[in-house]
Amino acid sequence: MDYKETLLMPKTEFPMRGNLPNREPERQQKWEEMDIYKKVQKRTERRPLFVLHDGPPYANGDIHMGHALNKVLKDFIVRYKSMSGYQAPYVPGWDTHGLPIETALTKSGKVNRKAMSVADFRKLCEQYALEQVDRQREQFLRLGVRGDWWNPYITLDKEYEAQQIKVFGDMAKKGYIYKGKKPVYWSPSSESALAEAEIEYHDKRSPSIYVAFDVKDGKSVLDGDEKIVIWTTTPWTIPANLGISVHPDLEYSVVSVNNNKYIVASGLLETLISEFEWEGHEVLKTIKGSELEYVVAKHPFYERDSLVICGEHVTLDAGTGCVHTAPGHGEEDYIVGQKYGLDVLCPVDDKGMMTDEAPGFEGLFYDEANKPITEKLDELGALLKLTFITHSYAHDWRTKKPVIYRATAQWFASIENFRSELLQAIQDVEWIPTWGETRLFNMVRDRGDWCISRQRAWGVPIPVFYGENGEPIITDETINHVSNLFRQHGSNIWFEWETEQLLPEGFSSEHSPNGTFTREMDIMDVWFDSGSSHQAVLEEREDLQRPADLYLEGSDQYRGWFNSSLSTSVAVTGKAPYKGVLSHGFVLDGEGRKMSKSLGNVVVPNDVMKQLGADILRLWVASVDYQADVRVSDKILKQVSESYRKIRNTFRFLLGNLHDFDPKENRVNVEDLKGVDLFILVKLQDVIEKVKQAYEQYQFSTVYNTIHNFFTIELSSFYMDLAKDTLYIEHANHPARRAIQTVMYDVLVAMTKLVSPILSHTADEVWEHIPSVEEENVQLTDMPEVQTFGEVTELKEKWNHFMTVRDDVLKALEQARNEKVIGKSLTAAITLYASGEVRQLLSSIEQLEKLFIVSAVKLAGEADEAPEKAVMFENLAIVVEKAEGETCERCWVVSQTVGQHDEHPGLCSSCAETVLTYY
Structure with missing residues (x-):
């Protein structure tokens, strides 16, 4: 037998083998055929909603490991919630406007941007964006992420754009939208204004210069022959200088050196003496900053005054305590300049070229103007010192080129007007990790107004009309009309139709008595696009609700999507768009370095899935501390x-x-x-x-x-x-x-x-x-x-203890195997010498042979009575010997009962009985 x-x-x-790269796509095809997303929603339709609102990735290129981490984390939550008493819809989204798509098209060599209209170029941008959506959707689906993939939200959708216009209109109606000329981050490489979220910092080598401004009118506080010393790392802004800021509460020294009298902050004097290698200096007098207010200095090389003004932003962290002030090229300069009625002079154009408002330097790229300006200062004897420093400097996150502060006419969202509501809304949200609250709170507390206009083609136009007198026109009537037009035709009509066709029929305004109107041609910041999703998606769609239960994105979104969404939502609804915010970190290589093609350390999700499968990638996401x-x-x-x-x-x-x-x-x-x-x-x-x-x-x-x-x-x-x-x-x-x-x-x-x-x-x-x-x-x-x-406490304690004892037995068996005493564990007979709780435990358990997977177990004396050959553990000694008897041909147990049954001599008595009875 x-x-x-x-x-x-x-x-x-x-x-046994998963063969995931081949089997997973088959399973995903099955999910699609059975419409698993719809079935899950149908099964849970009467349950409370749990809405995880998808932050839209940018539709450009293949997904990277950061995308994979983000989408898989979201999928964990949505899948769990749908199995835990909730209806948990998941509507994926895409961010589809902005410069990268414009750049991708123009760099392709297939598009001659200058030879086509804005409207035609925008159509190509839309086509490209939708191709990228399809490309990324396929890759997200391959990750096994379940969602409403064939009915996503896309920021270029007509319905989305229509709601975005309403968000803008609501904010304008409340007085939160205004147009003004003030310094903003400006990218010469993009030829557009940028928001804070579009800035990243890299090291840059810059000239560091100290410049002396001759005093022209000492206002009875100074003799009039002094020189005020400033420090700057942007010599190209000197042509825009209109003032010098001092702190009203700081002390300043008039220092005599080499027949010159210099004014610097007393708190920096020792440092500057070393910096300038001054010898034989003498402090003639000291004076408070507030006393220097309205002293007039002369611009180093223009026939122009430079007014001494007081500003709280002046510190002793670096420089001289006297701050070169160019209201057209700095936010703090602009703010303090407004208080003193200074002009907003900006002698730099969209491309970063010096204009004729900077005589002698016009036509130079701003960075190239540093050298001739410095040489001019040196020639006039105004340059005290020139060195070079490497420092962290703002760059355009897309072109990776340096940006500048430049005053231009832009549209702004006035954060100041509802800052307190924003801060309260932040405190009403659950933040995971908890430090997220502090991070966003501090950002909002300290941020300036939000520049929302961009000088580009591919985006949602700012829905503003202008009258003949140049006054902007934003009314409920115009906003609703434009919103409805966009819902019906899409936003491209803004660039295709005439202004009169975009206005409500019969529209009139006191700003245009002759009925002639123009329209704004700037588009909105893409962060305004995605930041409007709480209304364009959560309110627009019947299967969702506002506020969402959760936003989940990378930690960079505290200054991005978390921030812009909060601003627009609080402005429109008075509340945050989310009840909770969860953030994750960045994906680095195995050594903790940032991934880059140059280092050759990029791990590509598509490659991982082709080689190992999506479930391996998903298991990796589950295994890491993603926060x-x-x-x-x-x-x-x-x-x-x-x-x-x-x-x-x-x-x-x-x-x-x-x-x-x-x-x-x-x-x-x-x-x-x-x-x-x-x-x-x-x-x-x-x-x-x-x-x-x-x-x-x-x-x-x-x-x-x-x-x-x-x-x-x-x-x-x-x-x-x-x-x-x-x-x-x-x-x-x-x-x-x-x-x-x-x-x-x-x-x-x-x-x-x-x-x-x-x-x-x-x-x-x-x-x-x-x-x-x-x-x-x-x-x-x-x-x-x-x-x-x-009551199971005693049961758990007993068997947890037994597992520890069993580990000791297995160690003893392994040692005996290594010493060739036994082969497999079933060839062993063990004698246990146990004391205390271990003895009590072993005495209470039956069939120890099966639990230890040996052929015989004998419980002998106390642990201290064990022979020398025993393997010793705490309160337990184990003797492993070869079991006596023959090996059963069926169960492989070594037993002395083998051979006792005539019909089945090769079996132990237990197996013989089983075979006789059941076979």
């Missing part, structure tokens, strides 16, 4: 793949040993479970509780570690290991076997649900192989509920 035929070995069609910067590399992904393999093999073992189990027919009542079986079921409840709590708190690494540890420690290394003999050797309906299968079935169903938000493809695959589940897909189920089994 072939005794293998009598063993109940595992059987399952669930493959800080995270690392990824081939080595790290290999480690994650090994964790995945263990999880998959555990699922496969569970499935394989349930091939003949029908939960309706073969289930053992919980009341009849005992010992280790009940212990594992109780441990499962702890896992369920801990994992669900971690999901609720967005602690996905805790989810990962809890599941991984349960699979590898309690299940694979312990319960499944010791359960094999019973599962394989006992007859099908043996009570002990059915008890184990009952526990395994509950573990399998619960764990498949718990991992589903993370291993979305694998969980679906497992679910298809679980016997007798009613739902067609695990995504259409709810998270498992925690069951209670009465």
